[in-house]
Amino acid sequence: MATVSPSVTTAKADGDGRSILRRIWRSYVLRRILRAIFIVWIVATGVFFLVRLLPGNPVDVYINDQIGKYGMTYDAAAAQAAALFSFDPGTPLWEQYLDYLGGILQGDFGMSILSPGTSVTDKIASHLPWTLFSVGIALIISVSLGLLMGMAMAYRRGGILDHTISTIGSTLHAIPNYLLALMIVVFGAVQMGIINYGQIRGKLSPGIEPEFSLRFLQDAFYHASLPILTYVLTTVGTWALVMKSSTTQILGEDYVMVARARGLTDGRIRTSYVGRNAVLPLVAQIATQAGFVVGGAIFVEKVFRYEGIGITLFDSVQARDYPVIQGVLLIVTITVVTANLLSDLAYSVLDPRIRTEEKEA
């Protein structure tokens, strides 16, 4: 409320035009979006300099390589390097930087060295959806399952269900996800022969093309099932425990007691009084977790040979494919920033206090 009065007074003093500008500036949503863009810019700048600070400047290495291998002149090699890296090593640094930023704005991250003729954007576009698909599905399953279990645990504190899920959940959480993935392969595929590892690895069976058909969807889910299983098993316990403590806290609140005293049904109290308020603090965590899971995907995808962004990054790191590394780092960051942004915006809708606090701070 305090924030409304100053803008009203300024409106009187400065006229309508400026007050609108000021109100836009004060808008939480806009400021949040600007901050997201600012972070992406900082990271893009960081990646730009990181690639140049890494041991063995990639451009120089590439130019020397070309001269040594094919006997090119320096100029020819430099021109090729410029085309590949989407910047010209001969121009001053600030100009390279501006070109690079301009390229990013147009979605141009340069060309891959490893697979000539493929642009980094194409490479990312063909791999990122698979990671987003598997991680996204896993996150939805894990969060919804975890929240339900957590609530059930909070309602029956100290019961068998509570103890079992706590123990299993924290045990699974303690095991790094790539080791769990390895164990699934070792036990499920090799020892017990339940899973046909040779068939299930990869993202699609040979001969199946992405299209809108049941066969494609079935195959996509079949291949994604092991990565999804790994992500869900390693994260669901944490969600259950967080939700349990959140629900336990809400159950002790006065308004829950009042709701009971008013004679509302248990179902109504559980959903609109307890559940709603218990989930609130978890929204921000879901976004943070999304970032972590995308990061952890590099390990899990490697084990299951699931050709997502993690494998792309791994291969390009192995082959020193700098433009791809640059592009993947940036894209993954943008994904995480977007997830955070969405959760913050959702948060500000769910809990109006966030918006006002931001303004007062």
Added chain:
Amino acid sequence: MAQVSAAPTVEAGNRGALRGFFRELTRSKTGFAGFIIVTLIVGMSALAPIFIDSKMPTDLDAIWGPPRAGHWLGTDMAGKDTLKQIVLGGQTVVFVGFLAAAITTVIAVVVGSLAAYIRGRFDSFMLQLTDIVMTVPQIVLLAVLGAFFSLDSPIYLALIIGCLTWPVLMRSIRAQALSLKEREFVEAAKLLDLGTTRVVFGEIVPNMASYILINFIIAVTNAIYALVGLYVLGLAPLAGANWGIMINNAWIGGAMFLPAAMPYILAPIAMIALLQLGLIMLTRSLEEILNPRLRDK
């Protein structure tokens, strides 16, 4: 306050506190089990090099040998004893895990408590910085950095892990320090004009000691996760022998399809999982000890 009264009888007080600490530790079964697991693994990794000769002869007659007397866990693809490698292989993992966690915790505590106490520009700059560092998935950045700088020294590995992972902890330390800052004893210290360093590191930080300890242990598990991940992927230099490298060897060599190689793959996986589990169990118990309100639940 507690510090002042304890000062004259430091000896007796410490011993009593230590005994009390142990009594509390044994009270929670899970926590005590975790404590024992961690002590055993850390002790084994630290002491093994003294007793066991790290030069293992290659025995070509015993390639992928099954478990038998003399080789309790069988032998690997070069005929080397698996059990010996397990016992010796924890050293790097434990060392880097603890060192990286120490680096993370020190940075987080210093920056976090100072930011909370000073506020103003420093605070908002640091918050902005952690915001940025936290958005780049650290595992990804670590994989890139780890592969490019050939981090053949465990100390470099620990440094790079430590320097990348502090922001999350700094956030929670800052939040803790913010609430402690409003307490009377900090107010009193401020009125005595003790200076920022004294107030922050003499009054605020010691009162977060339990919180810091628990988070240090969690940081150890995170560092081990990242480190072993690098080794398993083969992004860290594969020199020497440790659990991560063993898993990588088994994976690259396709050992999981050999029934005789099972102990060689499963043993390091089990050791890492046990260590992680032990650490997590230990934090549960420490939480109960240091936060008495949780006990009566």
